[in-house]
Amino acid sequence: MQQVQHFIGGSFQPAFNGARFEKRSPLDRTLIAQIAEGGAAEIDAAVRAARAALHGDWARLGTDKRCAMLHAVADEITRRFDDFVQAEEADTGQPHHVIAHAFVPRGAANFKVFADVVKNVPAESFQLDTPDGRGALNYALRKPKGVIGVICPWNAPLLLMTWKVGPALACGNTVIVKPSEETPLSAALLGEVMNTVGVPAGVYNVVHGFGPGSAGEALTRHEGVNAITFTGETRTGTAIMQAAAGGIRDVSFELGGKNAGLVFADADFEAAVDGIFRSAFMNTGQVCLGTERVYVERPIFERFVAALKARCEAVVYGRPQDPGANYGPLISEEHRRKVLSYYAAAVAEGATVVTGGGVPSMPGALAEGSWVQPTIWTGLPESARVVQEEIFGPCCHIRPFDTEDEVLALANANRYGLATTIWTRDLARAHRVAGAIEVGVAWVNSWFLRDLRTPFGGSKQSGIGREGGVHSLEFYTELRNVCVKL
Numbered sequence: 001m002q003q004v005q006h007f008i009g010g011s012f013q014p015a016f017n018g019a020r021f022e023k024r025s026p027l028d029r030t031l032i033a034q035i036a037e038g039g040a041a042e043i044d045a046a047v048r049a050a051r052a053a054l055h056g057d058w059a060r061l062g063t064d065k066r067c068a069m070l071h072a073v074a075d076e077i078t079r080r081f082d083d084f085v086q087a088e089e090a091d092t093g094q095p096h097h098v099i100a101h102a103f104v105p106r107g108a109a110n111f112k113v114f115a116d117v118v119k120n121v122p123a124e125s126f127q128l129d130t131p132d133g134r135g136a137l138n139y140a141l142r143k144p145k146g147v148i149g150v151i152c153p154w155n156a157p158l159l160l161m162t163w164k165v166g167p168a169l170a171c172g173n174t175v176i177v178k179p180s181e182e183t184p185l186s187a188a189l190l191g192e193v194m195n196t197v198g199v200p201a202g203v204y205n206v207v208h209g210f211g212p213g214s215a216g217e218a219l220t221r222h223e224g225v226n227a228i229t230f231t232g233e234t235r236t237g238t239a240i241m242q243a244a245a246g247g248i249r250d251v252s253f254e255l256g257g258k259n260a261g262l263v264f265a266d267a268d269f270e271a272a273v274d275g276i277f278r279s280a281f282m283n284t285g286q287v288c289l290g291t292e293r294v295y296v297e298r299p300i301f302e303r304f305v306a307a308l309k310a311r312c313e314a315v316v317y318g319r320p321q322d323p324g325a326n327y328g329p330l331i332s333e334e335h336r337r338k339v340l341s342y343y344a345a346a347v348a349e350g351a352t353v354v355t356g357g358g359v360p361s362m363p364g365a366l367a368e369g370s371w372v373q374p375t376i377w378t379g380l381p382e383s384a385r386v387v388q389e390e391i392f393g394p395c396c397h398i399r400p401f402d403t404e405d406e407v408l409a410l411a412n413a414n415r416y417g418l419a420t421t422i423w424t425r426d427l428a429r430a431h432r433v434a435g436a437i438e439v440g441v442a443w444v445n446s447w448f449l450r451d452l453r454t455p456f457g458g459s460k461q462s463g464i465g466r467e468g469g470v471h472s473l474e475f476y477t478e479l480r481n482v483c484v485k486l
C-alpha cells in the first residue's frame, strides 16, 4: 500500500497528528494509497519553510540559474515520464493516450515556457523631463510576490498544478500546493523531482487534505501566504475570496464553465463532429473548457446529432492500459451521483435522450467503478437546469439555431464565460462571433489548442484574472517603479 506524505521544507513528512485518508481507484474502488491528512499545523510549517526559502538560497540564485533549474525540473519530469503517467492514471483512471499525450507533457512544458518568459520579458521604462533639464529615468522592477498558495482540482492534476507552480517559481516565489484530495499522487512525485534537481528546500511544498475546515481553508486563511491561485468550482472560489480578504491578499481564479459550441452549416462537417465530440467527452467530460451546450445550424442539425450519437456509442470503456480503451470513469462515486442526478433532471425536464443517460454494464471488478455513459439530450428549453448549470460530466444538450444573432444570444445567456468552440468556413463570421461571444478563450475550428504564451482565464463567473505568458507575471510579481533623478 502506497503511503503518501506531505512535502514540507524539502522532506516528506507524515501528518503531524497521524491522520490519514484513503485514495480509492475510480476504476474499481480498490484502495491504492493512504494519504497524510494535513490541517492548520502542517500549513503553518509549510508557510515557515516557504518564507525561509524565499529569502534564502532561492533568492540568491538569480534569474538565470533559477530558470535553468526549472528547465532541469522539466527534464526530470520527462525522464520520469512513466512514473507521472502511472500516477495520473492511478488517480484519475483516464485513458493512457489522454494522460501520456495531453496531460503529462504539459507538466514539463509549464516549467520550460515560464522560465523562458521570465528571462525574456523586458522591463518598462520612461524618461521624464524635469525643470532643471537633466530629467529623470523611471524603470519598473518585477519582484516576487512572496509565498503563493496553489489550490488545485482533480480533473487534470499535474497539468493544472504546474500551470501555476511553473510561473510562480519562475518569478522567484515559493509555493505551497494543496492538491485535490482526489488526486494527490503527482504533486507528491513532483517533490521527489525537486529534490533530485536540487531546488532549495522550502521552495516547493505540498500539504494534502480537504477544503473547508482542513488544509485548503487553513492555507487560504494563513496570514503568511501572500497570494492565492485557485482552479476549481465557482462556489469554492467565493469561499476562498472571502478568506483572502483578510490581509488583502490577491487572488487568481480559474473557475467553472458551461461552454457553448457553435456549429454553422458551412463547417467542415467531419472536423466539427470530431471537435465537438472531443470537447464534450474527452476526460469523461471533466474538462473546464469542455462543451456542454451545443448549437447547430438547422440545415445540418439532424445529421450532426446522428453523427455525434454514433461517436458516443462507439466509445470503448476500460482501464488506462487496456488495448483500445478510450473512455474512463468519473473521478469518484460522489461525482457520479452528481452527474447522474443531472441525467435524471434532464428526463424530468422533458429531454429527448438521444443516447446514454445511465450507467454502462461493466465486467468483474470494474462494476464497482464510477462509470457513466456519454449522454446527449435534445429538446430542452434554455431555462432547463442541465442547459444552465455546469455538470462537469460526459454530456451535452444540442439545439438547432437559424441565425448568427440568435446563436450569439443563446450562447451568451449564461452566468459563466470561460470558453467556446466555433465551427465555420466563413472566416469573417468566425472573427465576428469570436469577438461577440462573452468568454475568455474562443477557439475557431479547433478546441483545446493551447499556446502557453496567450492569456487564459474566464469572464463572468468563470474566473478572475488571466494567466499564461506575460499575464502570469502580472499575478506572480509585484511591480516596483524606480525613479532616478539624473
Ligand SMILES: NC(=O)C1=CN([C@@H]2O[C@H](COP(=O)(O)OP(=O)(O)OC[C@H]3O[C@@H](n4cnc5c(N)ncnc54)[C@H](O)[C@@H]3O)[C@@H](O)[C@H]2O)C=CC1
Pocket (backbone or CB within 6 Å): 151, 152, 153, 154, 155, 160, 178, 179, 180, 181, 209, 210, 211, 212, 215, 216, 217, 220, 231, 232, 233, 234, 236, 237, 239, 240, 253, 254, 255, 256, 257, 287, 288, 289, 390, 392, 418, 458, 462, 463
Ligand atoms: N477554469 C478552469 O481553468 C478550470 C476549472 N475547473 C473547475 O473545477 C471544478 C472541479 O474541480 P473540483 O476539485 O471539484 O473543485 P473544488 O472547488 O471542489 O475543489 C478544488 C480544490 O479546492 C479545495 N477546496 C474546496 N473547498 C475549499 C475551501 N473552502 N477553501 C480552500 N480550498 C478548498 C479542494 O480541496 C480542492 O483541492 C469544476 O467546477 C471545474 O469547472 C477545473 C479545471 C480547470
Ligand SMILES: O=C(O)/C=C/C=C(\O)C(=O)O
Pocket (backbone or CB within 6 Å): 155, 156, 159, 163, 283, 286, 287, 288, 289, 450, 456
Ligand atoms: O490548458 C490549460 O492551462 C488548462 C486546461 C484545463 C484543463 O485541462 C481542464 O480543465 O481539464
